[in-house]
Amino acid sequence: MANELIIDFSSAGERIALLRDKKLVELHIEQSGSGFSVGDLYLGVVKKFKQELNAAFVDVGYHKDAFLHYHDLGPNIHSLNKLTRIALQGGMKSGDLSDFKLEPETQKTGQINNTLKKGQKVLVQVVKEPISSKGPRLSMEVSIAGKYFIMVPFISTVSVSKKIEEKEERQRLKNLALSLKGPNFGLICRTAAQGQTVQDLHKDLIELQERWDKAVANLHNAKPGQVILSDGNRSHMVLRDLLSEKFTSIVTNDKSSYDELKNYLAKLSPEMQKSLKLHKSKESIFSHYGIDKQIKMLFGKTVNIQGGVYLVIEHTEALHVIDVNSGSRQRSGEAQDDYALGVNIEAAKEIARQLRLRDMGGIIVIDFIDLRNPAHKRQLTEVLKNEMASDRAKHTILPMSKFGLVQITRQRVRPEMNIATSEECPMCHGNGVIEASILLDEEIEQTVEQLLKFGGHKHIELCVHPYLHAFYTKGIPSKQQKWFLKHKKWVKVTEDKNYHYGEYRFFDANEEEIVI
Numbered sequence: 001m002a003n004e005l006i007i008d009f010s011s012a013g014e015r016i017a018l019l020r021d022k023k024l025v026e027l028h029i030e031q032s033g034s035g036f037s038v039g040d041l042y043l044g045v046v047k048k049f050k051q052e053l054n055a056a057f058v059d060v061g062y063h064k065d066a067f068l069h070y071h072d073l074g075p076n077i078h079s080l081n082k083l084t085r086i087a088l089q090g091g092m093k094s095g096d097l098s099d100f101k102l103e104p105e106t107q108k109t110g111q112i113n114n115t116l117k118k119g120q121k122v123l124v125q126v127v128k129e130p131i132s133s134k135g136p137r138l139s140m141e142v143s144i145a146g147k148y149f150i151m152v153p154f155i156s157t158v159s160v161s162k163k164i165e166e167k168e169e170r171q172r173l174k175n176l177a178l179s180l181k182g183p184n185f186g187l188i189c190r191t192a193a194q195g196q197t198v199q200d201l202h203k204d205l206i207e208l209q210e211r212w213d214k215a216v217a218n219l220h221n222a223k224p225g226q227v228i229l230s231d232g233n234r235s236h237m238v239l240r241d242l243l244s245e246k247f248t249s250i251v252t253n254d255k256s257s258y259d260e261l262k263n264y265l266a267k268l269s270p271e272m273q274k275s276l277k278l279h280k281s282k283e284s285i286f287s288h289y290g291i292d293k294q295i296k297m298l299f300g301k302t303v304n305i306q307g308g309v310y311l312v313i314e315h316t317e318a319l320h321v322i323d324v325n326s327g328s329r330q331r332s333g334e335a336q337d338d339y340a341l342g343v344n345i346e347a348a349k350e351i352a353r354q355l356r357l358r359d360m361g362g363i364i365v366i367d368f369i370d371l372r373n374p375a376h377k378r379q380l381t382e383v384l385k386n387e388m389a390s391d392r393a394k395h396t397i398l399p400m401s402k403f404g405l406v407q408i409t410r411q412r413v414r415p416e417m418n419i420a421t422s423e424e425c426p427m428c429h430g431n432g433v434i435e436a437s438i439l440l441d442e443e444i445e446q447t448v449e450q451l452l453k454f455g456g457h458k459h460i461e462l463c464v465h466p467y468l469h470a471f472y473t474k475g476i477p478s479k480q481q482k483w484f485l486k487h488k489k490w491v492k493v494t495e496d497k498n499y500h501y502g503e504y505r506f507f508d509a510n511e512e513e514i515v516i
Helices: 077-088 167-180 198-218 234-241 255-268 270-275 291-298 336-358 374-387 437-454 466-473 479-487
Strands: 003-010 013-020 023-031 041-050 055-059 066-069 121-128 137-139 149-153 158-160 185-189 227-229 247-252 276-278 302-304 310-315 319-325 362-367 395-397 405-410 460-464 491-495 504-507
Touching (some): 003 234, 013 234, 023 234, 023 336, 066 121, 077 149, 158 167, 247 255, 247 270, 255 276, 310 336, 437 460, 460 466
Parallel strands (some): 003 247, 066 137, 158 185
Antiparallel strands (some): 041 055, 041 121, 041 227, 055 066, 121 137, 149 185, 302 310, 310 319
């Protein structure tokens, strides 16, 4: 199975696409300067309490106060507050907790206004990014994620990912973690730790300790709303979380980002450096790999599946509804229940992909085609579970109800992907009337003559939509050849699928756009 990670950097931010056998399965979009990513540590100030919710609203520098529930304080809230208070005053020269006296743990039941005070400065971690009109969701159970471990201060326990099933390996990792960790630190062994050497595990733990030391140091004289520790940019986070995947290629279109990723991979996974490539083509990276086309096809209300089956996806305030339709799929002599099962299985595979791709969260209700055979219902549920096994988001799948409905709950920590798949016509701007095509040709002809005769350009490049590219380059003599015969200078004509029919641009010998 070929896995590719395509990273598109621009002034607007970064877009990251995960392709599996050329199919888009994950899409991450981060705008420049958006901040407040999951895992980031901030110094916040408690602004007010909501006793009926047993929660507090905390100012972390976002235009909306962040939400902090009592259950997200964690049992070691008093120890964290003590460390924060000492560090803000310039104490705690490092993050070493060997001589740190832990405070008593809090009860599972209690009131948040008895634990925190209004105006108190608190160290908090983003567990859910800002979504719609809501600010970030916070936790005070601070943890730092690494390649193989997640480090949790103020506890001493070690746990192992449930995805590691072999008893001997689980025990090996637990014993190693217990021998490597420092006092008053707990560890969670991630799935990627399976089979790793002591040296690699120890190296990851040292890096986690260094990051914790940096966080404590950054607390010295910190101001409310300040980032205390960041997980880095989105591409670094995705690479770290998908480390267990075997990437055939990691491609980016920005040289400085390429160098950053190369250095990051050198620390994270040196063997993956050979998979890193720099996209140098003038064609946009998402267009080159067919991602733009897939985005437009996959984020609409109707999603077509190979074989004629299609889905209709509706979003409401309370839940998401997915309707499965057989469409033009041929029955080819199958019994009704076998036919319905085949359609449902095809739909289930695409639904698992759609949930991960759009990062749909909350309650999802799927209206499959009715199945009468109980064995077929169980088979469909198993297919759905297997397809969603690679989904890192926590989820629960309920068996099909007697009405043919399957209910899924899925955790969402990022804003849901809602991408517009319809556009205003760039030629008529919605008024239904466009300029005569012959005038566009005349306009380009005049510009070519102006640039070659009076603009002082010895070489120019014309970039157009593929249809216009064919118009200017096909035939004998072609328009392009006629220009050469007339001006004794060659006009390079290139195509870009992202241009609309009437869009064109000229570039000089230095590949800089000529503003006309």
